[in-house]
Amino acid sequence: MTQEDGGLDGLVRKRIRALRVAQGWSLEELATRAGLSQSSLSRIENGQRRLALDQLVVLARALDTTLDQLVESAGDDVVVSPMVDGVHGLMRWPVKGDPGMSVVRQRLTAPPPDRPARMRAHPGREWLVVLSGTAVLMLGHRRYRVETNQAAEFPTMTPHAIGAEGGPCEILGIFDRDARRGHQRDTGDRPEDGGRRDRQGPA
Numbered sequence: 488m489t490q491e492d493g494g495l496d497g498l499v500r501k502r503i504r505a506l507r508v509a510q511g512w513s514l515e516e517l518a519t520r521a522g523l524s525q526s527s528l529s530r531i532e533n534g535q536r537r538l539a540l541d542q543l544v545v546l547a548r549a550l551d552t553t554l555d556q557l558v559e560s561a562g563d564d565v566v567v568s569p570m571v572d573g574v575h576g577l578m579r580w581p582v583k584g585d586p587g588m589s590v591v592r593q594r595l596t597a598p599p600p601d602r603p604a605r606m607r608a609h610p611g612r613e614w615l616v617v618l619s620g621t622a623v624l625m626l627g628h629r630r631y632r633v634e635t636n637q638a639a640e641f642p643t644m645t646p647h648a649i650g651a652e653g654g655p656c657e658i659l660g661i662f663d664r665d666a667r668r669g670h671q672r673d674t675g676d677r678p679e680d681g682g683r684r685d686r687q688g689p690a
Contacts, residue, residue, distance in 0.1 A: 495560055496538060502557055504532045506550040520549040587664030592618075594657050599625045599650030606646035611666025614640045615649070620656025624649050 507517045518528040522545060530536035531546075547557045569578040569592070580590040600606060606625060615622070616638040624631040624639050625648045632652065633639050641647065643666045649658065 495558070497534065498560075499538060499543070499558055500532055500534055503546055503550070506552065507532075510550070517546075517549060521545045589662055591660045591662070592657065593660065594655055595620075595622065595649065595651040596655045597650055598652065599623050599648040603627060603646050606648045608646045609643050609666065611643045612640070612663050613643050613647075613666045614638065614661040616659050618657040618659055620654055621652045622649055622656045622658055623652045 507514075510517075512520075514528050514532075515525045518525045521528070521542075523531075523542065527536065527542075531538065531542065543557060544554055547554045550557075569580050571578055578592040603625075606627075615624075615633070617633050617635050619635055621635070622633045624633055624641070626641055626645050627647075631639065
C-alpha cells in the first residue's frame with residue numbers, strides 16, 4: 488500500500504494512531520511492541536513513509552487487531568435497516584463486521600416451557616438484553632429472571648428457552664454464527680405447542 492492509495496491509505500494511518508492512543512501508548516511503546524523504530528512509526532502515522540504490508544502485519548498484531556480490520560474500507564451503509572419476518576414476528580439486523588452474526592428483536596407473550604425436554608440445544612453462543620418487561624431464561628433446570636435493561640449471555644449447547652413473566656416483554660438477541668444456524672433450522676420445525684411461535688423466544 489502506497490500513498491497513492493488515497494483515502495484508504497489515510498484511513499489506515501488514522502486507525503493506527505487512534506488505536507495506539509486508545510491503548511494509552513506512546514510512539515515509543517508501540518514501536519517497541521511492533522519491532523519498529525520510533526521515527527519509522529512516526530513517519531507511518533504522519534504519511535511520510537509508505538505503508539508496507541509486512542509493517543502493517545506487525546502493527547496489527549501489536550495493536551491487538553487483524554490486518555483485515557486495519558485495512559478495511561469505510562462502508563457507506565453505516566445505518567442498517569431491519570429485515571422483517573412477519574410470519575414469526577421478528578425484526579432482524581445483519582452485523583456487517585461479522586456476517587455470521589445477527590441481531591433479532593422479538594416480543595414474547597408466553598412463559599417458557601416448564602419441561603427441560605421441550606427446550607432446545609445447539610452449538611453457539613447467545614446474548615440478549617431485555618428492552619421492556621421481564622423475561623425468564625431457562626438453562627437446563629436453572630431459572631433466571633432478566634428484567635428491563637438487564638442482559639444475559641450463555642452457551643446454546645445448554646438446553647434453553649426464553650419466555651415472558653407477568654405480561655409481554657421485548658428482547659434483543661445477538662447470535663453468533665453457530666447459534667444463528669441453530670435458530671434457522673428451528674424455524675422450519677413444527678413447534679410442539681401447536682404452532683404458537685411466541686411460546687418460546689430465541690432457543
